[in-house]
Amino acid sequence: MLVIRNIRTMRNCVRKVKGEKKIIGFIPTMGALHQGHLSLINRARRDCESVVISIFVNPTQFGPREDFKKYPRNFAADKRICQKAKVDFLFIPRVKEIYPPDYCSYVRVKGLEDKLCGTFRQGCFQGVATIVSKLFNIVQPDIAYFGQKDFQQVVIIKRMVRDLNIPVKIKVLPIVREKDGLAMSSRNKYLNKQQRKEASILFQSLQLAKEMLKKGERSSVKVIAQIKKMIKKIPSAKIDYVSIVNPESLEDVRLMSEKILVALAVWIGKARLIDNMIINETGI
Ligand code: PAF
Secondary structure, eight states: OEEEOSHHHHHHHHHHHHHTTOOEEEEEEOSOOOHHHHHHHHHHHHHOSEEEEEEOOOGGGSOTTSSTTTSOOOHHHHHHHHHHTTOSEEEOOOHHHHSOTTOOOOOOOTTTTTSTHHHHSTTHHHHHHHHHHHHHHHHOOSEEEEEGGGHHHHHHHHHHHHHTTOOOEEEEEOOOBOTTSOBOOGGGGGOOHHHHHHTTHHHHHHHHHHHHHHTTOOBHHHHHHHHHHHHHTSTTEEEEEEEEEOTTTOOBOSBOOSOEEEEEEEEETTEEEEEEEEEOTTOO
């Protein structure tokens, strides 16, 4: 595995790999790798002849009062994981090279960026779309892999790729969960023992939604109310939002007569956790 710290070297490697007519699979990450990332790497390993992973804690997707500084960073452990998973190239660019002091170009995906998490984390998805488009330009992957946990991010990236004609296929893999259902996330590291136990309420509440649909409930207002009631029983929980939306447009759905996305963001102590579930109208 080659560890690459600058754009020029990354581009030279890409040129060589493309010259060999190899399919490039790419997994953009912010590090603190876990089983969720590993499932993306393993899939890329199966699909592609060359696998590139990037680790870059992207400052432009964090708000001024968010956790950029204390976002978990453990390069030694990440490198070991990548080596073991047979990644070919580990790209860890420096902030100064990605965003030079006079940097001024940003990508916005209007209409999708200000919904769900975008209401609470203004500018976040502009930061995501900008860094992902830059990484796509540098790595020029054939296929890029993302996890369904960041559902809104995936919808935004897919739209950006379509709108800007970026020649990459986006593959989305299912959420990888702990035994009690908690979605794997680098931010789970912020939870203490008690909060970690309590955090399983997120998955339980999504399952409650599924059960309600199965039993014939069609009113999203009622389902959301029950989810909120359940989560509020946990003292350390603070809800940002619980929403039921169309999985493509992210518009609110009132009467659930088609495939829907139940999405939520909840603070458990100092960790802002997100989770979601796609459910069809019969609760499956
Ligand atoms: O999902 C993430 O880890 C990040 O948002 C991404 C896609 C690597 C962009 O910084």
